[in-house]
Amino acid sequence: QKEVEQDPGPLSVPEGAIVSLNCTYSNSAFQYFMWYRQYSRKGPELLMYTYSSGNKEDGRFTAQVDKSSKYISLFIRDSQPSDSATYLCAMMITGGGNKLTFGTGTQLKVEL
């Protein structure tokens, strides 16, 4: 079993839809949770970074962490075609050499 599980998709939604992307994890030592966005032929770029359980909002993006369920989510409101990309969740243990463990990524397509 992988430490971090993420549905690879592809996920196709109409413009303006609310998108929900999710990851589950098995290692309760993970303390930092990140979402990266990766456009085709580009490197991943950081979207959201959270530490504690609860919600964190940044514009149209909301990151949610539920440590008791070992479950994290990224919500995208009013999705746009420019949101079409692969979304990677990543997690880190403090003192673990700052190493990240990544999900496999979910491919999202927002259609006009």
Place this chain on the structure above:
Amino acid sequence: DVKVTQSSRYLVKRTGEKVFLECVQDMDHENMFWYRQDPGLGLRLIYFSYDVKMKEKGDIPEGYSVSREKKERFSLILESASTNQTSMYLCASRTQGFSNQPQHFGDGTRLSIL
């Protein structure tokens, strides 16, 4: 803005060749990382470096080595390239110390071994 530059976007090499992938960052970051990215497997850590001349094995170091002679440069070396090393290779860097500092990625090198 942090800039992580990987020397080649696309590279084609032959089996048995020694291959060098170069990565340079311009933010004086202590930590640097090499990943490979494969469909269905996500990003997997090959090697990382805490600082100059320091290196640690990641999850899949077999067949690879690294060099960090200067703080801004981290090289990945395929000692004798094999076809199963065909992949997208990503370099990242981050500042040491604060756990809330993210890794910044380059745009990757797509390596094909024939």
